[in-house]
Amino acid sequence: MNINLDFNYKSIKPFIFICFHFGILALVFSLIVHRLSQTRKDALIGSLSLITIRLTVDARPTATLIEFSNMEEVKLIGMWLSPYSYRVIWALKLKGIAYEYIEEDLSNKSPLLLHSNPVQKKIPVLIHGGKPICESSVILEYIEEIWPQNSLLPSDPYERAIARFWIKFADDKSPSISNIYRTSGEEQEKAVKDSLEMLKTIEEHGLVGEKKFFGGDKISMVDMAFGAVAHWLGVIEDVAGLKIFEQHKFPRLNSWIQNFKEVPIIKENLPDRDKMLALLKRRREMLLASE
C-alpha cells in the first residue's frame, strides 16, 4: 500500500506547530509559578478555582470572569489577645486565604494602623490590595463576598438576616465580658449581670432546635462572632475570681462551645490560655490601682 505521507504531514503541520508552542508556554508558566512565593501560589490556585467555579456555575454576565482582585495581597493588622482579631483569622483560614499577619502594639499604635483606620484607630483591620477594611463584622462580610468558597453566611435572605442579627447582638453585648475583668464593685456587678443576660438570651433564643452551630450543621460567621463566649469568658472568670458560666444552667451553650472548639481551624487558632491569664491579671491590677 502506498501511504501518502506528504498529504498527512501538511495537514498535521499546524497541529504540531500549536502543540510545540503550547508546550513551551506551559514550561515557561510552570517555571514562573515555581518561583512565586507560597502566598501568590495559594492565591493563584484560589483564583483559578474561582474562575472555574464562575465559568461553570455562575451565570451572571456582570461578574468579571477573571477577577484577579482575590489574588491581591492580603494583610491583617491584629492583636493576639483580641477575639475580634480572631474572628478574621478564623474566616481567612477556613477559606484558605493566604495573608500576612501584623501584630499591633496597641499601647504604641503604628503609622500603618492610624493611616488604615483613622476613625477608630482599632484592630482588626484587613488590608486587601492596599485598601483597608475596618470593623470585624464588616470585614467578615467583605471576605465572604470576595472569597465565596466555604461559605460563612446562608444564601437565603431571611436566614442571612437572622445571622446578621446575632452577629450584631454579639458585637453589642460582648464588651460586658471584658468589663468583668476591667472593673470592680458596682460596675463589675453590672458587667456580670449584663453578661449573664447575654448568655441567657443566646441559650433561649439563639440555639433553639438542637443545632450543632448557630446556623445548623456547619460553622458560620455567627459562631465566630461568639468566640469570646467560647474561649475568653473562661479566662476572664479566672482573672476576676468569679463563676459566671455554669454548665448545667446553659446546656445548649455548653454543647455549642464544645462543638465550636472542636473545629480544627478554631482549635488550632486560639490564644494561649496561660499567657492570657497572666496578661489579663496584670492588666486588672494596673486598672484597679489607677482607680
Next chain:
Amino acid sequence: MGEENKVMLHGNWSSPFVKIVHLALTLKGVPFEYVEEDLENKSPQLLKFNPVHKKVPVLVHNGKPIVESLIITEYIDETWKNSPQFLPEDPYKRAKVRFWSNFVQQQLFGSIFTIIKTEGEAQEKAIKEVSEKLQLLEEELKEFFPDGSCSIDSENVGLLDLVFCSLFGPQKVEEEVLGLKILDPGKTPLLCSRVTAINQLSLVKELTPPRDKLVAFLKFIRENALKSASG
C-alpha cells in the same frame, strides 16, 4: 392581599430607625401594612416578633420577623432587587457603606442623643464629640463624591442617604429645642447638601412628621432626662 408576600412594618412615628425602613419599602415600591406601636404599651405581636429587644422597627414578611433597621434594609435590598439598590455592587464600596452606616447610626446618633439629654459639661463634651465625628464623615463623603455631586432621585438613594435622612430632618427641630446647630454648612458643606438633597424628595417629605409634634417630642425627652439626672 393574601398571605403570600404579605409585608408588615411595626413602627413608631418618632423613631429614626423606623423611618429608614419605612423609606426603604416606599422607595422600592413594596406594598406593606404599617402598624403604629405605642411604645409605652407594646402589642403582644411586637413582643412575639422581637422577644430579644422588644423594639421597633420589626418587618414581618410572610409571617417571618426581621429586626434591626440596617439589617432589615439589607434584607429589603436582597429580596426586592429593583432600583434603588441601597448597597453598591462592589464589595469594597459595600464595606465602606456598611462601616459608615453603622458609625452614623450608633456612634453619631448616640452622641447627638446625649446632647439632647444633658446640659452643662456633659453636653459640651457631647457637642465636641459630634463635631469631630461630623468632620470625619465629611472627609469620607469627599471620597464617596469626589466631584461634590449631590443629585439624588428616587432611583439612586443609598443606604447611607437613608441613615442621614433618618437623623437629620428638614425642619432642624434641634435648633429650636437646644438652641444650637448640629449641622453647620460652613463646617460640613458636602454632608449638609447631601442631607438637603434627600430631604427634598417628595417621598421623604411625606414621611416627615409635623414640626410641632417633633418639637414637643424632643422637648419632652430632654425635660424628662434632665429631671431624672438631677434626681
